[in-house]
Amino acid sequence: MLSNKRIAVVGAGHMGAALIGGMLRAKLTAPKNITASRHSEDALAALRKDWGVNTTTDNKKAVAGADIIVLAVKPQVSPQVLAELSSVVKPGQLVVSLMAGITTKTISQKLGQPCPVVRSMPNTPCLVDAGATAVAAGAHAGPEGLALAEKIFSSVGQVVALPETAMDAVTGLSGTGPVYIFMVIEAMIDGGVKMGIPRDVATKLATQTVLGAAKLVIETGKHPAILKDEVTTPGGTAINAIHMLETKGLRSVLIDAIVTATQRSQELSRLYGD
Numbered sequence: 575m576l577s578n579k580r581i582a583v584v585g586a587g588h589m590g591a592a593l594i595g596g597m598l599r600a601k602l603t604a605p606k607n608i609t610a611s612r613h614s615e616d617a618l619a620a621l622r623k624d625w626g627v628n629t630t631t632d633n634k635k636a637v638a639g640a641d642i643i644v645l646a647v648k649p650q651v652s653p654q655v656l657a658e659l660s661s662v663v664k665p666g667q668l669v670v671s672l673m674a675g676i677t678t679k680t681i682s683q684k685l686g687q688p689c690p691v692v693r694s695m696p697n698t699p700c701l702v703d704a705g706a707t708a709v710a711a712g713a714h715a716g717p718e719g720l721a722l723a724e725k726i727f728s729s730v731g732q733v734v735a736l737p738e739t740a741m742d743a744v745t746g747l748s749g750t751g752p753v754y755i756f757m758v759i760e761a762m763i764d765g766g767v768k769m770g771i772p773r774d775v776a777t778k779l780a781t782q783t784v785l786g787a788a789k790l791v792i793e794t795g796k797h798p799a800i801l802k803d804e805v806t807t808p809g810g811t812a813i814n815a816i817h818m819l820e821t822k823g824l825r826s827v828l829i830d831a832i833v834t835a836t837q838r839s840q841e842l843s844r845l846y847g848d
């Protein structure tokens with residue numbers, strides 16, 4: 575599906591490089607089909623060394639002749655990059671944007687071309703091939719454009735397709751979500767340390783517990799509440815801990831965090847998106 579496509583990754587930083595690595599490890603395409611661009615010559619040299627891809631500091635050269643243009647620059651530099659690319663982008667090129675808060679409509683308008691545009695919201699676990707990404711098709715991106723974007727992100731984790739109106743909520747849930755879990759892990763480690771477990775051991779136990787619990791939900795397909803009930807024995811440790819977590823409002827706090835992050839994403843989209 576991607577094997578004969580030429581792909582330009584504009585802004586090959588953390589996310590862009592993760593996608594390059596993911597696509598090549600998954601053998602979706604060959605290094606010669608990928609061109610990465612950014613300013614730092616040293617970082618580009620590292621990409622050449624690690625992955626054997628083509629590199630350039632010239633965004634226009636990167637996208638010339640590409641079938642797919644992945645925009646992985648920060649949203650703040652998008653006006654400059656979109657203006658720069660507007661003179662070279664052709665209507666048939668598929669644009670896949672990672673830029674948080676920038677709508678497909680804005681991207682099309684600023685490029686001045688009716689290109690198919692797919693917007694995505696990945697998260698940092700993409701760096702370890704365990705990402706959660708949502709993709710949304712813009713007005714000119716048909717099922718084919720969406721399928722190509724899904725294929726790219728599937729090389730670094732799970733992908734779902736949603737309407738673009740859901741992207742702020744996705745930002746609040748999975749885009750920002752790793753932060754919530756990092757805090758949960760940190761707190762669990764501290765709890766273990768407080769109860770006398772050495773920090774390195776507590777870290778191993780806490781991280782594996784979070785990973786294992788997520789895996790159990792995914793692999794059994796059971797509702798988390800059922801898995802919780804299954805380990806809750808009458809008068810045991812779990813029910814006492816659950817009572818404490820409910821008293822302190824753990825679930826409400828996490829729901830509120832997602833609501834407030836979604837609202838902030840909506841505000842930022844209004845401020846910087848157009």
Ligand SMILES: NC(=O)c1ccc[n+]([C@@H]2O[C@H](COP(=O)([O-])OP(=O)(O)OC[C@H]3O[C@@H](n4cnc5c(N)ncnc54)[C@H](OP(=O)(O)O)[C@@H]3O)[C@@H](O)[C@H]2O)c1
Pocket residue numbers: 584585586587588589590611612613614615617633646647648649651654655672673674695696697698749
């Ligand atoms: N990290 C996340 O959790 C996350 C989640 C969802 C979405 N995203 C989105 O993913 C995108 C990339 O994020 P990131 O974390 O990978 O950022 P990043 O590591 O800073 O990567 C962006 C890269 O863009 C390059 N760049 C800056 N100006 C440029 C220009 N004019 N032309 C070409 N390249 C340019 C920078 O390299 P040079 O300085 O060498 O040019 C930098 O390495 C952002 O739009 C972000 O909203 C990130």
